[in-house]
Amino acid sequence: MARPEIIGSARSTYTRVVRMVCEEKRIDYDLTECALGAPELRAIHPLGKMPVLRHGDVKLFESKAIATYLDRRFPGPQLLPSDPRLAALTEQWVSLVNTAIDRTLIRTYLFAYIKAGGAPDRETIEAVMPAVREQLEILDRAVAGTGYLVDDLFTFADINLLPILERIRLAPEGAAALARASHLAAYYDRHAARPSFAATVPPAGPPARARPN
Numbered sequence: 001m002a003r004p005e006i007i008g009s010a011r012s013t014y015t016r017v018v019r020m021v022c023e024e025k026r027i028d029y030d031l032t033e034c035a036l037g038a039p040e041l042r043a044i045h046p047l048g049k050m051p052v053l054r055h056g057d058v059k060l061f062e063s064k065a066i067a068t069y070l071d072r073r074f075p076g077p078q079l080l081p082s083d084p085r086l087a088a089l090t091e092q093w094v095s096l097v098n099t100a101i102d103r104t105l106i107r108t109y110l111f112a113y114i115k116a117g118g119a120p121d122r123e124t125i126e127a128v129m130p131a132v133r134e135q136l137e138i139l140d141r142a143v144a145g146t147g148y149l150v151d152d153l154f155t156f157a158d159i160n161l162l163p164i165l166e167r168i169r170l171a172p173e174g175a176a177a178l179a180r181a182s183h184l185a186a187y188y189d190r191h192a193a194r195p196s197f198a199a200t201v202p203p204a205g206p207p208a209r210a211r212p213n
């Protein structure tokens with residue numbers, strides 16, 4: 001069967017997590033680089049978000065669904081545990097990150113730098129910083145014991161978080177807040193040395209947006 005094709009952008013955190021799954025499992029894949037909202041995304045994701053996956057007859061949207069497919073379909077280290085407790089803990093952290101932490105750290109805090117184009121949106125940054133610090137403290141406590149989110153296992157929950165931590169270090173308040181969360185900072189430094197992380201380092205700058213027709 002053809003190699004899986006990931007359609008998205010090397011600059012997108014959600015695209016990066018599915019690429020990291022491929023790298024961890026040593027799956028040969030192709031990345032088709034595209035802009036946010038591009039027609040190739042809309043052909044698969046009803047809201048036009050990235051990443052999407054094509055693999056033979058399989059077409060998928062949503063990073064967690066793509067990760068589940070890749071993890072079950074291909075050999076290599078299991079990133080989504082099958083034990084009920086460990087599976088649920090993995091799901092729990094992925095859900096919290098995707099529904100709350102990504103929104104705070106990336107879509108609100110970091111976007112206050114990116115979207116502005118010129119000067120950062122200081123009002124938004126100041127308003128969101130208490131939530132940034134609170135959520136980093138939650139993660140700090142979660143990794144303090146073992147250095148992983150789920151027991152002493154490297155799972156998709158870690159993969160799903162690491163690209164977000166990399167991004168918030170690019171802006172000063174985010175970098176300072178992460179440095180203060182000492183367990184989380186050590187967790188980031190240790191896992192950032194993984195080959196799957198090094199192989200997917202994004203180029204500078206946010207993904208481009210497709211022009212409306």
Ligand SMILES: N[C@@H](CCC(=O)N[C@@H](CS)C(=O)NCC(=O)O)C(=O)O
Binds near residue numbers: 048
């Ligand atoms: N829940 C989606 C979120 C994907 C997502 O928000 N991707 C961003 C890029 S990192 C995107 O496509 N943004 C463009 C938009 O929201 O229009 C997933 O897990 O795949």
